[in-house]
Amino acid sequence: MHALISVNGETISVEDAVRRSIIHNEDFLRQAEESLLIRQYAQKNGIANSDAELQLAADELRYQQGLESVEKLHQWIAASHQTLESLQDAVDDMLLRNKVRSGIPESSLAAYYAEHKTELETVELYSIRLSSLDKANELLDQINEGADFHALAVAHSEDEDTRRLGGYANKLPRSAMTGEIEAAVFHARPGTVVGPVKTPKGYNLFKVTVFECPTLEDVKDSIRHILFTQLLEKLRAESAISYPLLQQAAAA
Numbered sequence: 001m002h003a004l005i006s007v008n009g010e011t012i013s014v015e016d017a018v019r020r021s022i023i024h025n026e027d028f029l030r031q032a033e034e035s036l037l038i039r040q041y042a043q044k045n046g047i048a049n050s051d052a053e054l055q056l057a058a059d060e061l062r063y064q065q066g067l068e069s070v071e072k073l074h075q076w077i078a079a080s081h082q083t084l085e086s087l088q089d090a091v092d093d094m095l096l097r098n099k100v101r102s103g104i105p106e107s108s109l110a111a112y113y114a115e116h117k118t119e120l121e122t123v124e125l126y127s128i129r130l131s132s133l134d135k136a137n138e139l140l141d142q143i144n145e146g147a148d149f150h151a152l153a154v155a156h157s158e159d160e161d162t163r164r165l166g167g168y169a170n171k172l173p174r175s176a177m178t179g180e181i182e183a184a185v186f187h188a189r190p191g192t193v194v195g196p197v198k199t200p201k202g203y204n205l206f207k208v209t210v211f212e213c214p215t216l217e218d219v220k221d222s223i224r225h226i227l228f229t230q231l232l233e234k235l236r237a238e239s240a241i242s243y244p245l246l247q248q249a250a251a252a
Contacts, residue, residue, distance in 0.1 A: 018243060022243075038232075121213050143193050185208055194206050
């Protein structure tokens with residue numbers, strides 16, 4: 001077996017590194033697979049990079065890394081365990097990936113938006129999380145009597161991330177919420193407090209402030225990312241993917 005990594009004289013073989021990557025579902029193999037899938041898809045659909053595009057991208061990479069001189073470039077290549085060919089391949093892969101992603105038709109973006117518009121709605125939300133239902137009801141009574149929600153969040157919430165922000169839980173889309181929270185929050189009027197709502201971590205009081213329904217322009221980048229990911233998964237599902245190195249090692 002060929003050693004891939006040596007640390008203080010102890011090695012891990014290429015085969016074992018690949019096996020570990022498979023077990024842990026690491027990005028290493030998925031990225032390698034994606035490079036081949038994207039390259040094959042691009043070739044099938046007439047997508048390619050010109051020499052001028054490759055040179056421009058390579059120059060931008062050099063300047064980003066502070067590699068203005070040829071000497072610095074070669075030093076960086078050696079320190080990064082690369083070759084000129086591997087660097088060129090990486091730049092080619094990057095540009096092809098961007099072109100395939102950018103090439104998703106506007107009609108597909110619009111169709112996804114129309115179908116998932118409701119899921120893309122967002123709400124600006126504040127939260128108080130408590131482990132006790134009785135305590136949650138007690139604080140709700142205080143709020144209904146005029147107590148300040150944010151002051152109570154700072155004093156009593158058991159969610160450290162939002163407590164120090166006066167309960168601010170960010171701007172959240174419907175798709176990020178469980179059914180119980182979504183039903184409670186998106187049926188409330190802005191400015192009202194709803195709950196207690198049972199969650200996996202306790203009982204929450206939610207203050208609803210602003211609802212927004214983003215336009216297609218607002219979420220184009222997010223939709224493009226979703227559709228690109230779906231394309232990769234479709235290509236992966238339709239492809240015959242194997243690991244000859246591991247098959248050869250098993251046969252031996």
